Amino acid sequence: MFILTLAEFTLDDFMQHYWQQKPVVIRQGFKKFVDPISPEDLAGLACEEQVDSRLVYKKRGKWQAENGPFESYAHLGKTGWSLIVQAVNHWSPEVAALVKPFDFIPKWRLDDVMISYSTPKGGVGPHIDLYDVFICQGSGRRQWRVGDRGAHRQFAAHAALLHVDPFDAIIDVELLPGDILYIPPGFPHDGVSLETSMSFSVGFRGKSACDMLSGLADHVIDKELGSTLFSDPGRPIHHKQGQINATDFARIRAQLQSILDDDSLVADFAGSFLSRTKCQLDLQALDEPMDASQMLLSLAEQPLVRTGGLRCFYVDATVAQGVCYVDGERHAFGAKAKAAIRALCDHDCVTHTHLRGALQNPAFVSAIVQWINAGYWYFED
Ligand code: SIN
Ligand code: CO
DSSP, X not given: OOXXXXXXSOHHHIIIIITTTOOEEETTSBTTOOOSSOHHHHHHHTTSTTSOEEEEEEETTEEEEEESOOSOOGGGOSSSEEEEEXXXXXXXXXXXXXXXXGTTSOGGGEEEEEEEEEOTTOOOOSBOOSSEEEEEXXXXXXXXXXXXXXXXXXXXXXXXXXXXXXXXXXXXXXXXXXXXXXEOTTOOEEEEXXXXXXXXXXXXXXXXXXXHHHHHHHHHHHTTOOOOOOOOTTOOOOOOTTOOOHHHHHHHHHHHHHHHTOHHHHHHHHHHHHTSOSSOOOOOOOSSOOOHHHHHHHHHHSOEEEOTTOOEEOOHHHHTTTEEEETXXXXXXXXXXXXXXXXXXHOSEEOHHHHGGGTTOHHXXXXXXXXXXXXXXXXXX
16 A cells, blocks of 8 residues: 655645646655566566557667567667556556555546656656656656746657757756656656666646547537537528628527536536546456346455546536446436445445445446446455
């Protein structure tokens, strides 16, 4: 279990003064930090087709980036390269435990835990990210420089590596095991490993309005919503043929706005859209699927554990009808299931007591059974 310790400020101070605003070093945020995965296991994961990984190094002074899966690392030598593996929390429960200390931010904002194994002098080069990240230093030491937000020029140092011009540092520190560097979006940064090291980046995503609107458009098309035609009964005689006048403009805006004003439509879109995973999940479907009575028997004895990285949410606007969104899909179980749904989405582990209020509901029980059979949730024994 990882426990976050803040010595210089409280969590409230952090959220008020740093989150999304400025980078900060949290010295010994994790006391006696032990890597939750070994470099060998990380390297093994990067050999798997389903796992998203990259190697970054320099060849004759030029940056190079290769995407996994990898067959061997033997050609890389002892210095100057990094292996970066995305969403390791999906594949390792021990790594997934690194998300818990950051549960003062809701799960829908979480992206993933990315791990970087770096040899001395290794790093991905100076760059800017579009997400908030807590870079937790594991074994080994690493030097980090962070610059201020500003009009930094970005350029492709390699087709797959967007770098930023040299910047003045507002933070220039050596991170030791257990130290955490928090960087909000837009601050240029560069981490160079001083020795062989592991960094664990707990990243939080923010979607742009463009991402949200394009997702909303897909949702409206898929669900065949928003088909009410523009209407203008009682229109006065129009005099300027080329003009879209202020009244028409207001009607056009109102037609679009009616979609955004529909709370349950937006809730269903947001819940489904935000509960989709970017990277593949490690779904272990049961060889021998269980039925409802077996599930209830197991649940009476042990907790049900959510697979690492599975995203499941409820939205205040629709939870009263027992609606939840699991891995991109909307499910509705009725008002009485509200407490069970909240527990299922709020906790990584749920017990019979948490779900009690919905266990008489055949639709809920059947969904739980299907989720277990497909590997979304599992019993440890
Ligand atoms: C790394 O750990 O090598 C890169 C992390 C980052 O800068 O976002
Ligand atoms: Co970065």
